Amino acid sequence: MTLAQYAVDPVTGFVPPVPLPPRLPTPFAAWDALVPELSALIRSRRLRGVLRALPVADVAALETEGDRERALLLLTHFANAHVWGGDTAALRLPASVSVPLCTLASAMGRQPIAHYATTTLTNWQLVDAAQPLSVDNARTIIQFLGGVDEDWFFVASMGVELAGAPLLPVVAAAVQHAHSGTDQELAVTLDAFAAGMTAVHEALEAVRRWCDPATYYLRVRPFVAGWPQPGVIYEGVSDEPRRLIGGSAAQSALLQLFDAMLGVHHADAPAGAYLRTVRAFMPPRHRAFVEDTERDSRVRERVKRGTVALQGAYNAALQRIAAFRDAHMRLAHDYIVAPSASGRDTTGTGGTALDTFLRGAHRSTSDAKL
Incomplete structure (x- = not known):
């Protein structure tokens, strides 16, 4: 890889x-x-x-x-x-x-x-x-x-990607160590991953610096929504309307890649089916990175039979992902749920019940602890 x-x-x-x-x-x-x-x-x-x-x-x-x-x-x-x-x-x-x-x-x-x-x-x-x-x-x-x-x-969202960039070779190394390295090598790699998540978390919080929640909700978010019922007709292409989901951070390969490396499984409801669906919106080679990692990673299996230190490193990595998802839930509340004044389960731009989806993804991550 x-x-x-x-x-x-x-x-x-x-x-x-x-x-x-x-x-x-x-x-x-x-x-x-x-x-x-x-x-x-x-x-x-x-x-x-x-x-x-x-x-x-x-x-x-x-x-x-x-x-x-x-x-x-x-x-x-x-x-x-x-x-x-x-x-x-x-x-x-x-x-x-x-x-x-x-x-x-x-x-x-x-x-x-x-x-x-x-x-x-x-x-x-x-x-x-x-x-x-x-x-x-x-x-x-x-x-x-x-x-x-x-x-x-959008620049701050890109900043999350840039902050996560140093972790991509770490992901590849973890997959390799799970197959052919020692417990210590894999533990060191997972420690490096957990440490690197600090910058990713900080980049997510930076969205608040120059983007006002009400302005985002009223002036930005409507333009990245998906197509409403019954869909949009693409003239000159087809007379059949197409329904497509809107732009969403769930379409990023970054967190899905981290899940794939750690072996985090999201049940179909409320998060898994949607997370697999949005892979169709990733650039093909990014999607391949996620799916190949999902297929090839043996990190979780290796940790289960590994040392106490290895299991501790794995759980620490999971905790950093869970903390990131918790911060994402707070961000979604402040930028979507609160401005909508509609309470829980406001629909996100990707068409999901936002609160249910994010809580489900967070729960799957927390439940993966060994």
Whole structure:
């Protein structure tokens, strides 16, 4: 198992190590021109007409991976802005967006809706090109309504990925040690994992720094929601409406990879089935990393028959994951449940009963203690 085969960078992890191109080739200039105008077009209720008037571009002309990723980034944001950028949801996506979007998404093994990979993993550019990527040296490429709260929410979410990047080789080492290493080697690796989770937890809490809960709930969250009943028709692609879930941190490969390494099992209800479903929204090689680790890891089995010290290291690692999930529940309460004034089980952007899902995932983690 090597990180490179899963498109994982040793420094930035699941985040690409270089920013996307600042613009697309000339035939797609109209898409780039919409980026700085998107919020004004949404606010003035002009976006839908502008998108419908665009020509249907042939994405076969996009030759590089960077160009394809930028095109997917823009098109998924155009799709969500079109559906949600009015007084009521628009359930027909014009062919000018749907045809290139569906063609590109299918070829890339991705989904034709704004999802975690396009709102967070690739949606960044450097503030200072001479400095390395960090949350303090990044800004989003494209926003819906704009403003520091929206910008920071997605940049800070990327920061969680960056904080978790040093743990990805640790995960690979733990899987290897469980097969062929000593108990001490595996325990040391699990200790390193637990220590590294501190930075991941701190990165999650940093979301609060520049993103106000009410602003997120009212101005950001609606635009990353999934498609409402009966679904959205992608004109020029199919006359059958499609229901797709919205962008969600559950679509990140990071925590699912940690679960896979530690052998944490989530029952179908309330969390497991959903966590498996959202893997379809991960970039294919990231999904493969999770699924290969899930298949190959023998960490939990090895710990069960290992030393007391090894079991202690394993339980400490689990406790750090549980603490992260507890912090995530508090964040969801403050940013979704409280602003909604609707009490428990508010539906998340991914379409789940949020409180039930998060508590279920937390319980599975805590119950895995040996």
